[in-house]
């Protein structure tokens with residue numbers, strides 16, 4: 001049974017009964033922030049598991065995560081109803097990189113798809129997908145549309161107090177989407193930005209509580225956000241002249257295709273950008289700094305891009321050819337891919353800064 005008492009509108013009971021009866025494989029829950037999506041998802045999972053259905057819960061709310069840390073899509077597969085409140089250990093997570101899908105639409109979609117597939121691999125007969133309250137504007141429309149294209153849900157449950165997501169639903173109906181409109185509970189209430197931030201901090205803190213320093217050689221790692229380790233290192237003798245050599249002293253340079261990477265301790269305003277572009281025949285120079293990388297949130301994945309966990313960079317030391325992370329991932333032997341996120345995380349779980357470390361100059 002549910003631990004806290006929730007208000008269950010009659011329509012929610014009917015919806016649960018119809019999901020139990022029908023052969024729905026994927027059910028997407030949408031609604032504005034605070035409309036009760038997560039409460040409804042938990043209720044549905046509980047009802048499904050009580051009816052002896054194995055149910056997967058894909059938590060695609062990267063901001064107010066239920067399963068796994070923020071900035072990831074989490075999955076929990078429930079084989080029995082009594083495990084519904086065991087929120088601490090997700091079955092799997094997939095790194096996105098931000099606590100908001102803006103600027104991370106591809107990563108969000110890929111992560112949702114990966115977790116929905118994992119849900120079925122783990123034996124779920126039905127997968128319930130919880131979403132963010134991001135429903136207004138063109139970016140939200142595009143994201144939600146493609147989420148549906150990827151998941152092909154047999155059922156979309158739209159949670160509305162009035163008609164606030166009708167602008168999305170009309171389009172879905174025209175393309176054959178099966179929508180079930182459910183009312184919000186009168187007890188549904190939206191959290192303030194401060195409450196949301198506090199909740200994220202607690203989730204990060206909980207996640208990092210067993211974290212330690214882990215150091216890895218750069219040789220075996222791939223950084224999809226950046227060319228480090230995939231191109232050719234430029235040595236001083238390959239630079240065009242003495243002026244360049246003196247300006248680029250202590251800066252690591254690597255060329256890959258049409259990109260040149262410049263990695264320095266701090267931002268360097270005197271890089272001879274145009275001269276380097278012309279000389280090396282590249283169209284862009286990516287300038288990243290060791291300083292900005294400190295505490296950057298990263299996703300740590302194996303060679304199949306399965307997320308092993310998340311971490312915060314402690315240091316990228318190119319002279320030692322190594323990178324260190326603060327992470328609860330204990331065994332980094334299978335670590336192969338490092339994804340850069342868009343925020344800094346302190347070791348106590350605080351989000352200290354939003355930033356994009358990849359800077360094109």
Ligand SMILES: Nc1ncnc2c1ncn2[C@@H]1O[C@H](COP(=O)(O)OP(=O)(O)OP(=O)(O)O)[C@@H](O)[C@H]1O
Nearest residue numbers: 006007033034035036037038039133185187188189
């Ligand atoms: N049926 C309900 N009975 C009791 N409380 C509810 C119910 N639905 C929602 N609430 C309350 O409203 C608040 C928001 O609910 P919930 O977190 O489920 O919404 P959400 O749509 O998932 O929000 P978000 O967009 O922030 O993820 C919570 O405090 C929750 O307990």
Ligand SMILES: [Mg+2]
Nearest residue numbers: 037038061064
């Ligand atoms: Mg929610």
